[in-house]
Amino acid sequence: MTARTTPPAGAAGKAPGKAAGKATGKRRTTMAPFVFIAPALLFFLAFMAIPIGYALYLSLQGLRIVDEGVFGIRTEVFVGLANYRQMLTDSGFWAGFGRLGLYGIIAVPLTLGLALLFALLLDHGAARSKRFSRVAIFLPYAIPGVVASLMWGFMYLPSTSPFSYLTEKLGLGTIPFLDAGVIYPSMANIAIWGGVGFNMIIIFTSLRGIPPELYDAARIDGCTEWRIAWRIKVPLVAPALVLTGLFALIGTLQVYGEPTMLSPMTTEISQTWVPLMQVYRDGFIRDDLPLAAAGSVILAVGTLLVSLLLLKITQRRAFGGIQ
Amino acid sequence: MSNETTGRPAMLPHQRAKIVPTVLLLIGAFYSLVPVAWIVIASTKSNAELFSTFTFQPGTGLLDNVRDLFAYEDGQFVKWAGNSLLYAGAGSVLCTLISTCAGYAFAKYRFRGRTSLFYLILAGVLLPGMTLAIPQYIIMAEIGMVGSYWSVLLPGLISPFGIYLARVYADASVPDSTIESARIDGASEYRIFTSIGLPMMFPGMITIFMLQFVGNWNNFLLPFIMLADESKYPINLGLYTLMSKGSGEPSLYGLAIVGTAVSVIPLICLLLFLQRFWRLDMISGGLKG
Numbered sequence: 037m038t039a040r041t042t043p044p045a046g047a048a049g050k051a052p053g054k055a056a057g058k059a060t061g062k063r064r065t066t067m068a069p070f071v072f073i074a075p076a077l078l079f080f081l082a083f084m085a086i087p088i089g090y091a092l093y094l095s096l097q098g099l100r101i102v103d104e105g106v107f108g109i110r111t112e113v114f115v116g117l118a119n120y121r122q123m124l125t126d127s128g129f130w131a132g133f134g135r136l137g138l139y140g141i142i143a144v145p146l147t148l149g150l151a152l153l154f155a156l157l158l159d160h161g162a163a164r165s166k167r168f169s170r171v172a173i174f175l176p177y178a179i180p181g182v183v184a185s186l187m188w189g190f191m192y193l194p195s196t197s198p199f200s201y202l203t204e205k206l207g208l209g210t211i212p213f214l215d216a217g218v219i220y221p222s223m224a225n226i227a228i229w230g231g232v233g234f235n236m237i238i239i240f241t242s243l244r245g246i247p248p249e250l251y252d253a254a255r256i257d258g259c260t261e262w263r264i265a266w267r268i269k270v271p272l273v274a275p276a277l278v279l280t281g282l283f284a285l286i287g288t289l290q291v292y293g294e295p296t297m298l299s300p301m302t303t304e305i306s307q308t309w310v311p312l313m314q315v316y317r318d319g320f321i322r323d324d325l326p327l328a329a330a331g332s333v334i335l336a337v338g339t340l341l342v343s344l345l346l347l348k349i350t351q352r353r354a355f356g357g358i359q
Numbered sequence: 360m361s362n363e364t365t366g367r368p369a370m371l372p373h374q375r376a377k378i379v380p381t382v383l384l385l386i387g388a389f390y391s392l393v394p395v396a397w398i399v400i401a402s403t404k405s406n407a408e409l410f411s412t413f414t415f416q417p418g419t420g421l422l423d424n425v426r427d428l429f430a431y432e433d434g435q436f437v438k439w440a441g442n443s444l445l446y447a448g449a450g451s452v453l454c455t456l457i458s459t460c461a462g463y464a465f466a467k468y469r470f471r472g473r474t475s476l477f478y479l480i481l482a483g484v485l486l487p488g489m490t491l492a493i494p495q496y497i498i499m500a501e502i503g504m505v506g507s508y509w510s511v512l513l514p515g516l517i518s519p520f521g522i523y524l525a526r527v528y529a530d531a532s533v534p535d536s537t538i539e540s541a542r543i544d545g546a547s548e549y550r551i552f553t554s555i556g557l558p559m560m561f562p563g564m565i566t567i568f569m570l571q572f573v574g575n576w577n578n579f580l581l582p583f584i585m586l587a588d589e590s591k592y593p594i595n596l597g598l599y600t601l602m603s604k605g606s607g608e609p610s611l612y613g614l615a616i617v618g619t620a621v622s623v624i625p626l627i628c629l630l631l632f633l634q635r636f637w638r639l640d641m642i643s644g645g646l647k648g
């Protein structure tokens with residue numbers, strides 16, 4: 037294959053100088069782009085494309101006991117969609133999605149809402165101590181999710197929790213952060229804490245890109261700051277909101293490390309608390325990798341559908357810069 | 360400050376307008392800092408103090424805790440820190456280079472299959488880590504690399520989002536006219552890339568590196584699946600090990616807390632130092648291509 041080099045933008049419109057006209061008019065062919073893309077393509081094939089193909093193949097296999105002699109030997113045989121049937125009819129797997137949904141309904145809107153709120157406040161002319169707040173709110177981004185879970189976990193644990201310490205002093209008893217029901221907001225809080233800062237920075241950078249003349253016109257017309265924020269700023273940063281929303285959603289569907297980290301602290305988090313935990317258990321504790329592969333493919337398809345739905349609803353505004 | 364406010368009986372409306380956003384921002388900052396403050400203070404406590412004194416009261420055991428941490432299983436913690444640096448540091452440098460080359464090519468050349476190849480790679484963003492990790496584990500097992508440093512390092516070298524960002528950045532920051540004049544001067548495509556493309560893309564590369572670094576540093580699932588030998592664990596996984604052993608042995612809780620504090624502080628410093636170099640407008644689409 038060969039590739040054409042790009043002619044400079046607007047070259048056709050320029051008065052064609054004799055020497056320049058000769059050089060730019062002729063399009064060279066070169067192998068260079070393929071050389072540049074080769075490493076990425078190689079790793080993409082080796083660690084994404086081939087594994088996905090293999091996961092699909094594996095999900096159609098099954099470990100079955102083949103009767104030969106006295107001892108049955110577990111061997112891999114083709115079982116069609118049996119693994120998918122087993123996963124999709126497993127009420128535990130669906131219950132995991134239910135818990136995930138509950139967790140996501142708290143975590144995603146609050147993360148994005150707070151990120152948008154703080155971004156707008158940072159962009160608000162009158163607010164003070166912006167630099168400090170921006171850095172402080174962004175700080176949790178540097179802290180790994182599982183480490184954040186550990187920190188919050190200790191702040192939830194009745195014996196070490198500062199909140200429970202206060203309520204106990206007031207004679208109200210400890211706060212059951214890690215008990216049934218409360219575990220959802222507690223888990224969501226960890227995600228919100230870790231996610232607001234990064235999303236805030238993305239939305240804020242996007243806000244900075246809006247030409248300030250737009251606000252002047254609105255102010256002359258008597259718009260309040262609140263209306264400017266709501267009617268001008270928010271619609272203009274919509275692509276950034278869609279993008280952050282998409283990532284928040286994908287992140288939620290893949291939540292794994294955080295509940296795993298909290299599980300030693302509470303009996304509420306079972307081995308199958310979220311779908312990925314069940315997939316891990318099937319694959320690496322029960323050694324049924326084909327079933328785990330089927331579970332993970334279901335999750336991937338789910339992620340894809342949810343993402344496409346989001347992009348459809350929001351009219352594909354994310355990744356909009358690239359044609 | 361007090362000079363200005365004293366002597367005025369009522370607050371003027373524009374002052375109130377100033378206070379509400381400021382207070383809200385400070386609440387956000389407080390919320391973000393409390394757990395960090397807690398972990399730092401908790402790390403100063405001895406095991407007895409941890410469960411008995413008020414949680415925000417500093418303790419007396421910091422030095423003992425740090426000594427215990429570094430003494431744990433003959434300096435296992437230092438190993439974990441080194442491993443995390445290797446996975447996140449070396450992995451991210453290589454990933455940034457690979458992404459930059461690819462992004463530059465996607466932005467600056469027209470060739471057949473460019474768009475479809477780009478979207479094919481970008482679709483990789485949507486693949487859950489677990490969906491990839493299971494077959495990656497089997498493939499690594501087949502070639503005898505499960506449990507090795509490579510099994511964690513290699514899969515992290517491809518980042519669809521990094522390639523996307525590199526393309527956006529190359530589109531916006533490397534003018535076609537500059538490339539074209541270098542061509543007229545007879546520079547080869549490779550020379551143009553190394554002496555014009557790379558320097559112009561440098562701020563973007565820093566951003567890709569930082570995102571990738573934090574991503575790799577945070578990655579829990581892949582090492583969790585690939586590694587069995589505790590001496591190859593990154594910090595994340597090491598702390599998890601301390602925690603899960605800690606439910607039977609409460610003294611390890613203390614170690615996990617100090618370990619968390621010690622691992623979080625350098626990361627925060629790195630972030631504070633590098634944040635001025637970030638070009639996050641790449642992500643939000645603020646760059647005009």
